Amino acid sequence: MAPTPAPGPRPPADALASKLKRTELQHKPSSIPGREIVQVLTEIPCGVQSGWHIHPGEEVGYILAGTVQMMIQDQPTLTLQAGDPFLMPPRTPHNALDVGPGTGQMLSTYIVEVGQPLAEFVDGPAAP
Numbered sequence: 001m002a003p004t005p006a007p008g009p010r011p012p013a014d015a016l017a018s019k020l021k022r023t024e025l026q027h028k029p030s031s032i033p034g035r036e037i038v039q040v041l042t043e044i045p046c047g048v049q050s051g052w053h054i055h056p057g058e059e060v061g062y063i064l065a066g067t068v069q070m071m072i073q074d075q076p077t078l079t080l081q082a083g084d085p086f087l088m089p090p091r092t093p094h095n096a097l098d099v100g101p102g103t104g105q106m107l108s109t110y111i112v113e114v115g116q117p118l119a120e121f122v123d124g125p126a127a128p
């Protein structure tokens with residue numbers, strides 16, 4: 001009997017997958033008890049926002065292509081370009097907007113609570 005092939009890249013099961021192209025590259029147990037590591041490639045079309053959301057753990061990210069404005073609750077907006085890293089603390093509301101000129105791409109590694117959705121939409125800050 002031939003071994004079952006390992007699953008290939010697939011969309012992660014989270015709220016953001018309904019708005020953006022997200023490809024789960026790997027999903028493994030962590031050495032940190034109660035945590036797992038998930039790596040995702042996210043593509044954000046020009047002019048599209050992710051929507052305000054949170055993650056149940058850290059997001060360690062790197063911009064591969066494009067220019068992305070990262071709005072973070074109670075912090076100044078970051079403008080990130082290809083080659084820029086970012087770190088999002090657990091359960092911190094944030095929203096990413098690709099400002100172009102082409103599709104933005106980011107590689108994110110999440111260190112998250114086991115069994116929790118990778119992302120959940122939340123209300124953004126009140127408009128001034």
